[in-house]
Amino acid sequence: MVISTVIIVLCLVAFAAIHSFMASLKFKRAIIKALGPRAEKLYLPVYSLIAVLMILPVVYLLYRYPGQVLYVVPYPWFWLMVTGQAIAAVIAPRAFMDAPQRFRILSQLSVSGTPEAGELKIRGIYRWVRDPFLLSGLVILWLTPFMTVNLLVLYIFASIYLYIGSLHWESRLVSQFGDKYIQYQKEVRRIIPGRGYKGDVSNF
Template structure:
């Protein structure tokens, strides 16, 4: 029973990852730009986020009703410290969108280095301390969960791998967009571990 529920959960996660990756791919964005024109930049993020929520919902539902055997529960006060860390990480993700909105515009992602469409890298905010705040916040939210079950552990481990591979792909895309400017940035700021003194 535990094994079958785990397999179903893994299948749901893989299905989510496939849909999520396909919608985030440059070929899909290129076709979307051809179809919608300048409206693509405005519509993409809210629709993409909605689809992400809808496609991850079955996985969350199944995890709630099929958590598997409990591996541990962190006692107070440590659990509240962990929850506090999760809350801080949850605040970082939307902050990262505000600090670099130009990175998420489709017409900018489809352009090359040193073009008006690509724009300047313009490092500010959270990006002065860490290159991929989404990867960092995701890992913190996942692994600071103050309890763990078998199915949760499997999903968290696979999600961490997916986030890490997604981060590698995202960095390649940023190099394609910003060229040597981003390569120089990579030398000064770590991708996951924050440099507390900051750069830039």
């Protein structure tokens, strides 16, 4: 039991280290230098594929060694929680479509006021929450209608990693969009949806 938990933690640490390195600006600059314009189309699919492949050992270990069962939510609450997870799963692709300019490598490597940085466009789900990926991730994790010891370890680690990643991501957005993003931060919460954004809203 303890050994399986230790192995899972080691796998998660390795995943976090590699995943963070591949998301770093240093790595992205190297990719742009090596591949040129092709990097924009290749980076995100390859990055996502590698992330999935790296997490598969953790999934296998959880399947083989789930650990002691802590709780199982009874019906009908079980299905209500699963429904909440399904709704949250829609948020991530929706968030990507609402702000594609945030995910272009050249834009991420730029600074505020340059043509490469682009314009800060607030639309869709970003009008109510600044980091819909963090929101959806936490909802999917913690609405799981059952819990085991090793699953709890994974969820705590993942929640911390997601939150730290969100802080790092927003520091980039401040560099990319400057004072406009700082003002946006003052009006819209990071995780918990609140009142809608009152500034300029883009429909395109």
